[in-house]
Amino acid sequence: MSLSRLKSLLQEVQLLPELKRASWIGFREMRERHRSFVGQDGHVRETSTSESHGVMVEVFFDGQLGYAATPAITASALRETAIRAFRQAESASRWSLAKFGFDGKSPLVRPSVQGRYASPASTTRLTSAELAQLVVDITKRLKKSPKIVQTLCYIDWIDGESRLISTSGTEVEQGLEGMILHFEATAQEGNITQKRSDGENLQGNLQYLRDPSLWTRVDRVADQALELLSAEECPTETTSLVLMPTQMTLQIHESIGHPLEIDRILGDERNYAGWSFVREKDFGSLQYGSKLLNVSFDPTVSDELASYAFDDGGNPAKREYLIQEGVLLRGLGGLESQSRSKLGGVANFRASSWNRPAVDRMANINLEPGSSSFDEIITSVERGVLMDTNRSWSIDDYRNKFQFGCEYAKLIENGKLTKTLRNPNYRGITTPFWNGLKMVGNASTLQTHGTPNCGKAEPNQVIRVGHRSPVCLFTQIEVFGGGA
């Protein structure tokens, strides 16, 4: 729907007698289309498209927000929906957890802004038939041996747009285009089963789908799945651990991203995903990691999955350091959490769709590169394990005690990568782990990843996040293998 049509609908809603008692009204229209293709074992398993489209109406009354969401974007439906939202705000206002203040005609937590954003334009276009054929071809190529018992590939092409308007003059339009690619091979011999995978989670340029290097990666996945069948089990010991960016993504996400969400620190999330070991007093003083640890919130990186110009509350997005030289500086809190906690925050007030209210989320959480090359990192290790690509993840409700597993590992002996290891796992506690960060890879080791499936909030939401990281070395980590 055009911005001007949406504005005229908002003006109609404003004229309703009941809504004249509202302090502020906002519309957030979101439309998201997916084209999804799943190939399995050389055949197409699923081709689907989906489109979700609707409007979230937000109404403030006496400092309390009420919301109502509808997929019907007509004058009558929006009038009815706005009245529902107002009644929720009014009824809830007697029991508010927090009252949000106003600056003139706008809530402080909903700034009046105007602007636009669009994902970087992609020069690559593929038809549905081409994408369906691509997932089939990848699964055929992965089947390099009879020992590969299953091959799988999926592509999810995302095209979304959102519009924010409000009675205080906000006018924001944002567009997103991105692609999730995942492929995997499962190998089996006797009672041993192993899986290897690869993929991309990027916004904008889809050129990699046409790049010959894609097929090199497909071949590597199949080769390494087979290699794991005869690999040794990861040893059980306390040793040095090198994490590739594919696993650093998960490590950053679970043990830096989530514990820094201010709504978790404030207890909103403790009935579901959990609380946080981080407390308000820790900002500015907690030595979260070693002096090599520098972490930014950066929704301005062009190709990461969670880049945007404004969050869903209208807060302009900009890069901020969360951790610098290991010291915790800033949390992941949007304007509502900033108002409640009196802490600094970021523009991360995000909703998964038109039918969910925004809450504090990660966007792009990146670990800044250091000065070591990959070879320098490996050479420095007398004995250790290198782990690649997440397979298993679990962490407690305060984000302290974690256990993560990977698909593929290499033993490091006397500064060299030697044997391949299967079923690698490691465990630790968040701040001791990050304080054991000994070397950080330079820009040549940086990779951009992310996930489309970060789950959180009540009602539940999954959202896309991006993570960019170099290769990192940690010391004194418990590693171990698999088994029943």
Added chain:
Amino acid sequence: MNRSSAAFQEHFEALTAKAFASLEAGQILACELTAEDSQFVRLNAAKVRQAGQVQDATFRLKLLIQSADGIRSGESSISLTGEESEDLLRVKATLESLQREVPQLPLDPYAVLPQNRGNVEQIEEGQLLAAEQVFDQLLPEIQGVDLAGIYASGSMVRGTANSLGQKQWFYTENFSLDYSVYTPMEKAVKSTFAGSRWSRSELSQDLAQSKSLLSAMEKKAIRVPRGSYRAYLAPAAVSDLVGMFSWGCIGERSIRKGESPLRFLRSGERALSPLFSLAEDFSLGVVPRFNGDGDISPEKIELIREGNLLETLVHSRSGAEYGVTPNGATPYEGLRSPSMAAGTLRREEIFQALGTGVFLSNLHYLNWSDPFEGRITGMTRYACLWVENGQVVGPIETMRWDDGIYRMFGSELEAVTDFRALIAETSTYHHRQAGGMLVPGMLLKSMNFTL
């Protein structure tokens, strides 16, 4: 959008009739409706954090085209507005797009054509609070305790129809208050108060029980060293473990592809306890007996009886691929209405039977630590206690555990309680989920705690 089942049904039938009338020779269409009219009130510190209502309806069309060389299929989902003229236009445009694109797609050798297996209809109307009543009914009851959680309420619709004449309909109105209460030292007790008929007095009883349990959590938390301990898992904790059978474990495809640890049960190389029996039991009435394609499950599927694997969950596609009879499973072959058999351990015997060990009310963040071997890791959460000689000593500090299904449901399973609890499904990813799980408590001879 209308709230009643009849109104949703009339709208769905109008859309499907129009779509079926637009089909060409060789085309079969299956349609699915997922809709809700929900209220969500998020609570923290026994106050309202966020409050709102969501109306949503998604219409999925799956077009299959049969030709001399095989079957091609594709599907599309769209949001419905509830206004018939607009929705008819959307359905028409989506079907036309599928009719253009599907002939261009590769053949699908395991596509299964829908059939007309008869109609299923299940309608449960509840007595729910009006959206504005909730605050003055609920909030006064929860004062005086630090409470966080989510109240969700409203109607849920699942419908399917295909161009061969089959129609399925499921409509339910229910609510849930999924909450936890906290001591000043941040120890907690979790509960879910759910039903289809609101009762303030029953809520009051549920809260009173939670507050009573909370008093046991006020003692100083005990740090239990790593190691193996006897353990009692209450039904809510068991429900998390049983849930892992949905994750690449009990599905036929996962066993055939060598990914499921149950391949060792099928081959006879490993055994589960004769005390462990698991079924998919739709007589619980909490979810539709049909899947999104309209395939109907038997009312009860005995999956594991006394430790023996009798059946797996088989989607129609797996049935075609492996030549086995499908049983109405979803494409992901996960549990929808699981029921674990009760045993003989009486409620009043639990602490004595446990002796010295850990009492686990809930688990948290489970994941396979070795998916192919069936080892699971996770955390303790909420009301977990250290027990010595049958007496509660106090709450424990959060612990990580890492153990295998062939131990927990096998060699280490000492007893199963003679009572079971229906653990209501409260998930709301994408939309409110229907469902629940009927599970007992489990007493384990040992459980491995690792951090």
